[in-house]
Amino acid sequence: MKLFEETLREIYPGDKDAEKKAWDRLNGLTKPIGSLGELEDIAAKFAGITGKVFNEIEKKNIVIMCGDNGVVEEGVSSCPQDLTYIVTNNFTRGITGVNVLAKFYKSDITVVDVGVKKKIDNPKVIDKRVMEGTNNIVKGPAMTREQCIEAIEAGIDIVEKLVKSGYSILGTGEMGIGNTTTSAAIISAITGLSVEKTVGKGSALTAEAFENKKKVIQKALDVNKPNEEDIIDVISKVGGLDIAGLCGAFLGAARYKVPIVIDGIIASAAALCAYKLNKNVKDYMFPSHLSAEPGAIYVMKEIGLTPMLNLRMRLGEGSGCPLAFSIIESALYTINNMGTFDDANIVTDYLIDYEGNKVIN
Numbered sequence: 001m002k003l004f005e006e007t008l009r010e011i012y013p014g015d016k017d018a019e020k021k022a023w024d025r026l027n028g029l030t031k032p033i034g035s036l037g038e039l040e041d042i043a044a045k046f047a048g049i050t051g052k053v054f055n056e057i058e059k060k061n062i063v064i065m066c067g068d069n070g071v072v073e074e075g076v077s078s079c080p081q082d083l084t085y086i087v088t089n090n091f092t093r094g095i096t097g098v099n100v101l102a103k104f105y106k107s108d109i110t111v112v113d114v115g116v117k118k119k120i121d122n123p124k125v126i127d128k129r130v131m132e133g134t135n136n137i138v139k140g141p142a143m144t145r146e147q148c149i150e151a152i153e154a155g156i157d158i159v160e161k162l163v164k165s166g167y168s169i170l171g172t173g174e175m176g177i178g179n180t181t182t183s184a185a186i187i188s189a190i191t192g193l194s195v196e197k198t199v200g201k202g203s204a205l206t207a208e209a210f211e212n213k214k215k216v217i218q219k220a221l222d223v224n225k226p227n228e229e230d231i232i233d234v235i236s237k238v239g240g241l242d243i244a245g246l247c248g249a250f251l252g253a254a255r256y257k258v259p260i261v262i263d264g265i266i267a268s269a270a271a272l273c274a275y276k277l278n279k280n281v282k283d284y285m286f287p288s289h290l291s292a293e294p295g296a297i298y299v300m301k302e303i304g305l306t307p308m309l310n311l312r313m314r315l316g317e318g319s320g321c322p323l324a325f326s327i328i329e330s331a332l333y334t335i336n337n338m339g340t341f342d343d344a345n346i347v348t349d350y351l352i353d354y355e356g357n358k359v360i361n
């Protein structure tokens with residue numbers, strides 16, 4: 001509880017002065033104003049996080065929170081629950097989707113057991129087990145408030161250790177059969193949007209099972225009546241341990257001033273929770289892609305973020321993060337290395353932006 005409260009108190013907005021200096025540099029580079037589009041936004045936002053105009057990424061890490069969800073007994077996933085256990089172990093064997101993309105883009109991963117039902121006996125998986133999978137949210141709360149905060153604190157603690165060991169950008173991933181159900185429940189609870197709007201087919205469902213999934217989420221909301229003003233109430237009643245752990249990772253990244261990338265729908269639901277707990281967290285978040293799950297777009301709107309990519313991806317695991325890292329690194333390399341108008345002997349007194357306003361360099 002102490003770490004959680006202390007972290008919430010120590011999250012500040014990004015450095016607007018550094019961001020402004022980054023924009024001054026971007027506007028002085030030898031190109032039409034704003035012509036590198038979102039690459040410029042990314043470089044400036046990064047400067048706001050570190051307080052420096054020139055940045056390089058030393059080491060990258062994707063934090064993968066793994067946990068089971070009691071609601072799978074309601075038939076909300078086509079996959080058996082023990083896939084959570086199997087895939088969690090597979091992350092340490094280098095054979096999953098996120099492993100391959102992370103390897104290609106030279107990112108490390110950190111695998112965390114925050115509550116897989118069957119105990120994981122694997123030294124490469126960090127043991128932060130809060131409980132043996134959550135309770136079925138159709139029958140009552142997923143977990144207690146204390147368990148929820150314990151999982152959030154696990155996320156903060158992992159991030160603190162990664163930052164101290166030199167990681168300068170983080171990503172978010174998860175594994176937990178049934179977690180597209182808990183994600184939709186959280187997004188509906190917080191935004192007030194109907195389940196019809198936020199629910200998707202997750203890893204895949206028959207038409208009949210999809211109708212059942214919608215009813216299950218609605219029932220979980222009716223039974224638990226989560227209070228949208230109280231994010232711990234929402235996560236502990238209709239969420240999951242993976243979402244709580246990732247929420248902690250977002251809070252920790254903002255506290256320790258490192259950029260953090262949002263992956264798919266589950267990480268998006270966690271990002272929304274972190275944002276509602278402290279709005280400054282937004283200044284540290286980079287959304288990688290727009291998940292194919294329908295709820296994702298509403299999360300992005302609610303936080304006010306624009307995903308870099310739309311590749312119809314719906315894997316989770318943190319698989320979007322390496323792709324985003326490559327774009328962010330491209331943005332940083334550009335601001336660091338492009339020549340200025342002065343370098344290029346180009347007179348700038350004619351410069352206007354795309355809206356037609358005069359730009360003074």
Ligand SMILES: Cc1cc2ncn([C@H]3O[C@H](COP(=O)(O)O)[C@@H](O)[C@H]3O)c2cc1C
Nearest residue numbers: 077174175176177178179180202203316317
């Ligand atoms: C082999 C396999 C690997 C995965 N890796 C991530 N997920 C993804 O699918 C699950 C969520 O979907 P649902 O809510 O429908 O259960 C999560 O574990 C998510 O990370 C996987 C799913 C499968 C089957």
Ligand SMILES: O=C(O)c1cccnc1
Nearest residue numbers: 202264265291314315316
């Ligand atoms: O967008 C995601 O993260 C996602 C979508 C479906 C299943 N698992 C993850």
